[in-house]
Amino acid sequence: MPDYEKIEGLLAAQPIANDPDAFACYNGLTIGWLCGAIIRRVDGRTLGQFFADEIARPLNLEAWIGLPHDLESRVGEIEVEDAIGWVDADPENPINRSIWRNPPLLTAHTSAWNTRAFHAGQIGGAGCIAAARSMARYYGCLSQGGAIDGVRILKPETLDQGLIERSRFTDPYFSEPMAFATVFALQTQKMRFGPAHDAFGHSGAGGSIHAAWPSRKTGLSYTMNQMRSDPDDRRSRFVLEKLFQAVNLQ
Numbered sequence: 001m002p003d004y005e006k007i008e009g010l011l012a013a014q015p016i017a018n019d020p021d022a023f024a025c026y027n028g029l030t031i032g033w034l035c036g037a038i039i040r041r042v043d044g045r046t047l048g049q050f051f052a053d054e055i056a057r058p059l060n061l062e063a064w065i066g067l068p069h070d071l072e073s074r075v076g077e078i079e080v081e082d083a084i085g086w087v088d089a090d091p092e093n094p095i096n097r098s099i100w101r102n103p104p105l106l107t108a109h110t111s112a113w114n115t116r117a118f119h120a121g122q123i124g125g126a127g128c129i130a131a132a133r134s135m136a137r138y139y140g141c142l143s144q145g146g147a148i149d150g151v152r153i154l155k156p157e158t159l160d161q162g163l164i165e166r167s168r169f170t171d172p173y174f175s176e177p178m179a180f181a182t183v184f185a186l187q188t189q190k191m192r193f194g195p196a197h198d199a200f201g202h203s204g205a206g207g208s209i210h211a212a213w214p215s216r217k218t219g220l221s222y223t224m225n226q227m228r229s230d231p232d233d234r235r236s237r238f239v240l241e242k243l244f245q246a247v248n249l250q
Contacts, residue, residue, distance in 0.1 A: 001103050001112075002121025004047070008037040019095050024169045026178055027099050028205065032124025048122040058151050061138060063130035067119040075129060076225040078113050080206075096173055126205065132221040135210045139201055140219025143212035163200060194220065194240030209236045216247045 001007065011033060017023075036047035043050060048066030056063050067075065112118055121127055141147065146154030154162075162183035170177050179186040184200040185193075193199035193211035196218075201211025206227025212219050220243060222236040 001123055002117050004033055004036055004122050004124075007033045012037075017095065017098075021095050021172050022098075024171065025095065025099065025173050026171050029103070029123070029125040032126065036122060036124045046122055047124045051128075055138065055153055056134075058153060059134075059137060059141060059148070061130065061134035063128060063134045063138070065124060065128050066122040067129045069116075069120070072116060072119060075119060078206075079226045081226055081228045099173060130221075130223070132223045135221030135223065136219045138219065139210055139212040139221065140217070142200075143214045143217050143219050194237075195244040207233045207235055209240065213244075213247075216244075218243070218247050 011030060032047070039045065039047055039050050045053065046066075048064065051063075051065045055061065064071070118127065119129060137148070141151075141153060142159060145156045146152055146159045163181045163186075165179060165181050165186060168177070168179040168186075168188070177188040177190055179188050181200065185202045187193050187197055187199045192203050193201055193209065194213070196213035196215060198215050199211045199213050201209070203209050204223075206224070206229075208221075208223050210221045210223075220240065222239055224235065228235075
């Protein structure tokens, strides 16, 4: 997985699936490699270098796609509360296997994700290592049209294009409603991104949530190292409800 050029080649050579479920399911990893391949071909920089130059450094973020070696000691260790149930659901289904087992994403043993190779690898769909305050600052910037504290990383019209809804469906392998814009995930009736109806951002494997609330000019991030497969995980929901109450008092 850390060999992004190899993965990009495999994706480019992969034939289009003919299973109808393949056209209405979420795959959390491939988008990172596809975007990285486009950036490198257009710009010349790798995904991690582009992110560092254009987003992390200008916004003074503690966030990396490809962690420097001297920061390795700061990284929290991923833990799995129990076997991730939805990974093994319907294991004989070829689409299910392609989502969760090719490459393996989450199992009861997460040792690979705690290695230096994975931390240093530019795994765009699952390899960003960041402090929660930095992720919140990034989304705070987006909640204000792409600029914060006098630093602009996106033109407002570019951000608007990134928020055009492209799909809304119920994923057959999550049994959960999902909605995606050109770039970001959008709010659904599950209200994963908190009480703000205009929220956008992305959830992460095991329970993390990162989002922008444009109507409140607020960015937020809930990060954790204990991964759960509980669909009603209340950890982030409780925090986001309290945050919403707090910003509404201002």
